[in-house]
Amino acid sequence: MIEDLQRCFKAILFDLDGVLIDSMPHHVAAWQRIFAELGIEVPSEILRRSEGEKAKITIRRLAKQHGLDLTETQLDDLINRKRAIYRRSAPKGMRQVAYTLLQTCRTAGLKVAIVTGSVRSNLEWTLSSDELQLFDLVISSEQYQSGKPHPEPYLKAANILGIDPLHCLVIENAPLGIQSAKAAGMTCVAITTTLPPEVLKEADFILTDLDDLLNRKIDFSTVKPGDSQCRT
């Protein structure tokens, strides 16, 4: 319920892929095609669980596991081609449920931000300028050194917004993003849009999708013992 969010938080930090947009099947298919060209078969769950980290780190790690040591030039080329394949099939625009939650949060006076491992050009390809303008802040991968699961991306957002991490709620769909949010000292809600709840257990709450945040009463005081605002 929005009153719960309003009482406990000053900012809602949204992950992009799998949260605001329905992009993961297209990312996975594009990666699998690139890896197939290298003679490597990568199960979709491995790719979904890698979500959130920078693309270069994912491809380097998975290639290395299969005995391939790629040069920087090869990595850049593969990432560019993966991006082109992704853009041939991926949908544009925010999911309706995300748009509804976002507008409700804005009306309630909460700050809203995107914190993503995606590059800015992908973000701008996916969301229209009208959609991007709905956010107080957008953090893409060029703006930090250490990506998720490091806390830097979420801490950077809190710092720029001028809001204590204790008053930030992160919405994530993948383990590395959850680890990043928790390491930043924030409360994290995971949604099961792309992965089963068993791999999202490090989140404080696991919900089916974003509409549950508005339709269900959630006792945030259970994860914020030091924050009197959330004691009921």
Ligand SMILES: [Mg+2]
């Ligand atoms: Mg995600």
